[in-house]
Amino acid sequence: MQVAPGIHRIEAPLGERFVALHLLVGNESALLIDTGMDNMPRDYILPYLDQIGLSPNKVRYVLTSHADFDHSAGNASMKEIAPQALFLCHALDQPMIEDVEVLIRDRYGEFAADHAIDETDKSKQYIRENSRHIPVDVTFSGGETVRLGADWQVEVLHTPGHSRGHLTVWDPRSRTLVICDATLYNAVLFKNGKPAFPPTYRYVDSYVATMQRFAGMKADLMLTCHYPIYRGAEIDAFLAESRAYVDRVDDALLGLLADGEPRTMRTIIDTLNTSLGEWPTSAGIYLVHPLAGHLERLVQYGVLATGRQDGLLAYRLQHQP
Numbered sequence: 001m002q003v004a005p006g007i008h009r010i011e012a013p014l015g016e017r018f019v020a021l022h023l024l025v026g027n028e029s030a031l032l033i034d035t036g037m038d039n040m041p042r043d044y045i046l047p048y049l050d051q052i053g054l055s056p057n058k059v060r061y062v063l064t065s066h067a068d069f070d071h072s073a074g075n076a077s078m079k080e081i082a083p084q085a086l087f088l089c090h091a092l093d094q095p096m097i098e099d100v101e102v103l104i105r106d107r108y109g110e111f112a113a114d115h116a117i118d119e120t121d122k123s124k125q126y127i128r129e130n131s132r133h134i135p136v137d138v139t140f141s142g143g144e145t146v147r148l149g150a151d152w153q154v155e156v157l158h159t160p161g162h163s164r165g166h167l168t169v170w171d172p173r174s175r176t177l178v179i180c181d182a183t184l185y186n187a188v189l190f191k192n193g194k195p196a197f198p199p200t201y202r203y204v205d206s207y208v209a210t211m212q213r214f215a216g217m218k219a220d221l222m223l224t225c226h227y228p229i230y231r232g233a234e235i236d237a238f239l240a241e242s243r244a245y246v247d248r249v250d251d252a253l254l255g256l257l258a259d260g261e262p263r264t265m266r267t268i269i270d271t272l273n274t275s276l277g278e279w280p281t282s283a284g285i286y287l288v289h290p291l292a293g294h295l296e297r298l299v300q301y302g303v304l305a306t307g308r309q310d311g312l313l314a315y316r317l318q319h320q321p
Helices: 040-052 075-081 094-098 100-108 121-129 204-217 233-257 265-276 281-300
Strands: 002-004 007-014 017-025 030-033 059-063 086-090 138-140 145-149 152-158 167-171 176-180 195-197 221-224 304-309 312-317
Touching: 002 221, 007 040, 017 040, 017 167, 017 221, 030 145, 040 075, 059 075, 086 094, 094 100, 100 121, 176 204, 195 281, 204 233, 204 281, 221 233, 233 265, 233 281, 233 312, 265 281, 265 312, 281 304, 281 312
Parallel strands: 030 059, 059 086, 086 138, 176 221
Antiparallel strands: 002 007, 007 017, 017 030, 145 152, 152 167, 167 176, 304 312
C-alpha cells in the first residue's frame, strides 16, 4: 500500500510475524529497500509492481538495509526480476550480505565459541535453503543521496546498533524515515502484537546514538520492517520505549552481578529472561545479542571483569558504576 507520496509498503508473511519491504517510486527511477526471503520478490514484490503498474525495469536501485537473511535472502531473485538494478549496502555489512555462509558464521554463529550459544543445524539449513545472495554493486558509508526524480532525492543514513552497517533512508519531502530494524522497541513482535523474541540490537552505544538521531529528526512518518506504521507522537513513544529498554537491561545486569559472583552468559539469560520480556521462554536465548553488547560495554568501562568458567566467558562486578 502507498503510505506517503511515492512510498509503498509491501508486507510479506514470516511465519507468525511479517517483514515489510519498502518501495520508493519516483518519476525517473525506483528504489527497493530489502528483498526479504528468496521467494518474496516473485511472490510479493513482482505482483505488487503489477498492481501499481510499475515495470521492473523502473527499479534502478535495491538497497539492503543490513545483514540479516530475512532482509537480503531475496537479492538473487530480485536480480532476476530487475537485472538492470544496482544492489547497494553498507561496506561494514557487505561480506555477510554477499555470502550466506559468512552470515551464518559471523552473525548467527558469533556466540558459539565464548558462550556455547548457536543456531541449530536445522535453523542453519533453513537459512541456506531460503537464501540466494549475490555480489553488491555499490557500498555506502552514510551521507549519500539517491535521485528518484528531478524533484526528489532521498538521503541514506548510517544507523548502526542492530548491525555495524545498518542503513536508513530519509525522505525530506514527506519527512519519512524508513528505519527497517535500526530500532527494535522492547521486543520483536508477532503479527498479533505480542512479543516474539527480544530486541536483537548488538552495539549499545551506537544503538542509543541512532535512536537519539531519529528523535532529533522529528519525522512525520516512520517505517519499520517488523512493526506497525508510526506517525507523529507514536514515533516518539516507540523511540522512548526502545531507549528505556536499554536502561532496564543495564539495571538488570548490574543488579544481578552486584554480589561479585562470576556468571556465564547462559546463566545470565536464564536468570533475567522472564524479567526482561514476555516472549515465549524458549525465545529468551536471543537475549544473547543485546546482553553481549551491554556486557562488552560494561567491561570496556571497567565496571565488569571477565574470566572463564568451564571454558566459557564469565562476567563479574569489578567496580560499582
